[in-house]
Amino acid sequence: MQSDTDWAVEAVQHASSAPDFAIQKLLSGTHRKLLTLVVINDGARVLLGLKKRGFGAGFYNGFGGKVDPGETIEEAAQRELQEEACITAELKDAGVLVFVFDDQPQPWEVHVFTASSYVGEPAETDEMRPQWFTHTDVPFDSMWADDLIWYPYLLRHEYFRGVFAFRQTTKLAWHTMLPPSPDS
Numbered sequence: 401m402q403s404d405t406d407w408a409v410e411a412v413q414h415a416s417s418a419p420d421f422a423i424q425k426l427l428s429g430t431h432r433k434l435l436t437l438v439v440i441n442d443g444a445r446v447l448l449g450l451k452k453r454g455f456g457a458g459f460y461n462g463f464g465g466k467v468d469p470g471e472t473i474e475e476a477a478q479r480e481l482q483e484e485a486c487i488t489a490e491l492k493d494a495g496v497l498v499f500v501f502d503d504q505p506q507p508w509e510v511h512v513f514t515a516s517s518y519v520g521e522p523a524e525t526d527e528m529r530p531q532w533f534t535h536t537d538v539p540f541d542s543m544w545a546d547d548l549i550w551y552p553y554l555l556r557h558e559y560f561r562g563v564f565a566f567r568q569t570t571k572l573a574w575h576t577m578l579p580p581s582p583d584s
């Protein structure tokens with residue numbers, strides 16, 4: 401597993417409005433939970449899934465989950481895409497999101513990927529029900545609150561990095577978006 405998100409620590413340190421819990425949890429050095437998220441974007445539409453169980457159930461989201469020990473982040477993204485949507489794809493790095501929750505011990509680091517095409521036929525699984533949405537019809541009212549902020553970058557094919565602080569799991573309390581790093 402690999403990650404490099406010291407920029408998230410700097411971002412909260414330099415933001416006077418960042419909530420205390422976000423600053424404390426990011427500065428504490430607590431091991432971050434690594435996750436993946438894949439959004440298939442064919443140029444006019446995105447393929448999302450309605451999460452049927454577990455964290456984020458009832459929200460539309462891309463396909464993804466936790467990085468298992470011994471896996472690279474991209475291997476985890478491929479595995480989760482196959483497990484949740486029954487497809488494979490050539491993945492492109494789209495951005496990184498760091499989430500800090502007041503009710504979760506660890507910050508979460510979510511690596512977002514896109515793909516313009518895929519192999520297989522998207523199919524419903526135990527975890528997700530896939531559905532296409534046009535770019536003008538993305539169901540933000542039924543998605544995580546952060547999505548409204550970073551989807552525009554994804555749809556413009558612009559690499560993004562963001563830090564988001566949530567209270568009571570789903571209430572977005574604060575966020576910041578950073579310019580892409582020089583090597584991204």
Ligand SMILES: COc1nc(N)nc2c1ncn2[C@H]1C[C@H](O)[C@@H](COP(=O)(O)OP(=O)(O)OP(=O)(O)O)O1
Binds near residue numbers: 435454566
């Ligand atoms: C907090 O805001 C979030 N926004 C968005 N768009 N996506 C998020 C947010 N927080 C988490 N996610 C994503 C990251 C992952 O893709 C999933 C959560 O993964 P999950 O907990 O379902 O992981 P699995 O490994 O599949 O879990 P199980 O095997 O235990 O079901 O949500």
